[in-house]
Amino acid sequence: MHHELEPSASTSIIELHDHVKETLVSKFGTSLIRSQIDYDFPVFIIEKNAVHDILSFLKNDEGMKYDFLTTMCGIHYPENKGEEFALMYQLHNMQKNHRIRIKTFMSTADINMPTITDIWLTANWMEREAFDFYGFKFSGHPDLRRILNMDEMNYHPMRKEYALEDAGRDDKADKYFGR
Secondary structure (H helix, E strand, O other): OOOOOOOOOOOOHHHHHHHHHHHHHHHHHHHEEEEEEEOOEEEEEEOHHHHHHHHHHHHHOOOOOOOEEEEEEEEEOOOOOOOOEEEEEEEEEOOOOEEEEEEEEEOOOOOEEEOOOOOOOOHHHHHHHHHHHHOOEEEOOOOOOOOOOOOOOOOOOOOOOOOOOOOOOOOOOHHHHOO
């Protein structure tokens, strides 16, 4: 099936969002949970178990061709019970200069995902970073080990599980640091 949005300098973010949304719904149905536009980026929230198939489709379908994985990163939302962790994939169709984000959410109890190194080799280090800093496990990853922190660390430093400042100080509450 060929789903194409003709390249145009005048293609609006809304048109791009609507085109990708319609294509994903027609191909993957309810695996697309919701979509929105954040800061001029179409964002698609995907069921965790469909992420690998959807990312592969977005890269390989002739009408999509999101062939560049710009960013993949972990996010921790401790206040979102049952969806404390997220992975965000930012994709770029270089030929048309279209960019989108794919996000998926998961609970603390299950932060396991299949690797996407079989789709983009550059995901190797991105997944290692998400493992190192957040504890995500990527099944099938060719070399899942810490990339920046010491192997001896028994925690993941980007998780929002620890106070940012000394508890004895009242001039530096976490609220001043975005928490």
